Amino acid sequence: MAENFQPLSVGELKDSYDVVIIGSGGTGLAAAIQANELGMKVAVLEKEEELGGNTNRASSGMNAAETNVQLKHGVIDNVADFYHETYKDGGRLNDKDMLGYFVYHTAPAVDWLADHDIKLDDITVTGGMSKKRTHRPASMAPIGGFLVKSLLGVVAKENIPVFNNTKVTKLRQAADGRINGVEVKSGDLTKKVDAKAVILATGGFGASKEYIERFRPDLKDYKTTNQPGATGDGLKLAENVGAELMQMNLVQVHPTVQQDHPHVYLIGEAVRGEGAILVNAQGERFVNELNTRKIVSNAITALPEHSAYLIFDQGIRDRAKAIEFYDKTGLVVHGDTIEDLAQNLNMDSATLKATVNTWNQAVENHDDEQFHRTTGMDRGITKPGFFAIHIAPAIHYTMGGIHITPKTQVLDGNGDIIKGLFAAGEVAGGLHGNNRVGGNSIAETIVFGRQAGQQVTLYARGLK
Structure with a gap:
């Protein structure tokens, strides 16, 4: 960088x-x-x-x-x-x-x-x-x-x-x-x-297996979005001179992380902030996407697959430049239409189409009856092409x-x-x-x- x-x-x-x-x-x-x-x-x-x-x-x-x-x-x-x-x-x-x-x-x-x-x-x-x-x-x-x-x-x-x-x-x-x-x-x-x-x-x-296992053993098998150097060295230095550590069990899991490649990629919150939605493997929404990270992560983990898909269009892509990088890296699934995208995701196209239509109506009416989302609704998912990124929660922040x-x-x-x-x-x-x-x-x-x-x-x- x-x-x-x-x-x-x-x-x-x-x-x-x-x-x-x-x-x-x-x-x-x-x-x-x-x-x-x-x-x-x-x-x-x-x-x-x-x-x-x-x-x-x-x-x-x-x-x-x-x-x-x-x-x-x-x-x-x-x-x-x-x-x-x-x-x-x-x-x-x-x-x-x-x-x-x-x-x-x-x-x-x-x-x-x-x-x-x-x-x-x-x-x-x-x-x-x-x-x-x-x-x-x-x-x-x-x-x-x-x-x-x-x-x-x-x-x-x-x-x-x-x-x-x-x-x-x-x-x-x-x-x-x-x-x-x-x-x-x-x-x-x-x-x-x-x-x-x-x-x-x-x-x-x-990125410290040792500290995660010590304070949050339940997360020890989770992948991490952190760079390899995030191993808590400063904590060790401080502990050795008598400093107190606090709230060490409070570890944030980030909801939207692409994990299908050897390298883990965090998909930034701005993608949802600019209008993306989350759907399950059937193509249905299941959460207010811009609730706190804790709530969104727990909702994804509760799904049978423990993973979900971010769905967005070219209009959202234009507002979140990091998507260009995600696409170059091979993380983005494309479709010319919503039905086309659904097929590429092995989803029922009628279900995904209905989900997106309902969402676009919610954006138009400024009223998300399903999940009461109130932010990140400046634009619907209407402008071709249409895209998806497969995500799941990973350790993100301590x-x-x-x-x-x-x-x-x-x-x-x-x-x-x-x-x-x-x-x-x-x-x-x-x-x-x-x-x-x-x-x-x-x-x-x-x-x-x-x-x-x-x-x-x-x-x-x-x-x-």
Whole structure:
């Protein structure tokens, strides 16, 4: 995703920085840019060859409320609604202070990106939200790759050093318990680096068999949408210095994942947000497609086949550019007509035709009598050609993680702050409750990445 950016090798790593940031996804890059612009000398360390982590795989967008972009699209929003919907969708298990900080800092985060010439000028909707809050580039490109590439452009311009193939093996602690550096390993080389503060931006544990088996053994055979590096390394580093982990059993299964190939492909929520429906093997709808991920996933798992089909037309395809990639990869079944599509899916064509007709009527009347869907109804399924993608739920996101304050300070088991250690993004728990809303994780990377960058600066300035 970051094809033109050249990371540095560990040989160029200096002995000392103000701030060491572990992880090069959206959170780590946002933290690095923010801290650097506040005068901190920073280094970003990434254990993988490829930069960007799971952020590369994000496809829908970045949620934010009361933005100028929304107003340009005629959407009048309210931050309080954003708060209450996210709280309800999270089973009211969200950390209220974190959630409050989050929703009120999403619009400034969109502005901050725009100040760096990273513009999210289009909007769509994701499950569990009543308004179009999901910001994305005007090209409608998947948000993740766009964001990583754009943030790395800023990093290059500001000469922020980023090191790949560099794994942090240990957080170093002073005699008084504060974190004052890291130990890293790259190939045969190991090195100690001093730092006034360390930010963990290492992502979740969605690809860790060990953590999934420890906290959610019922999911151990599920496939994952996560990149292979999402193994919970930051959690291990934090646990080893006494940090508390919270809500680790709260693991999100994403409803729409293509799993018929060796590589697993997440089909972004924007496809449903732009109007796609879900049908079972008989060609019938069975759920409000834009209910929370938890409810939609459970409905699919309850079907005899434990899988379903996304159905959409050319009009929806034009509004969700990621479909071009899915099609090139061979994930999309085509039909000239709905009947044609049904035959290619070995479905009864009369049933699928009736389902689509009923849905188109619901869109026209703004009334989904069957499943009471109220969003993602801007267009019906009427414009040839017609398409389907076979999907099933897979492990997607880990809501639990390191216990932090809204200032991204890491807490130990007694609720005391571990000085010099900060964490943000998916590695931290608490923000999302028991269900993360689509579009909130990218917003979290920027909002709390920036917050971590600001808080480490305040902390480092306070050190004599």
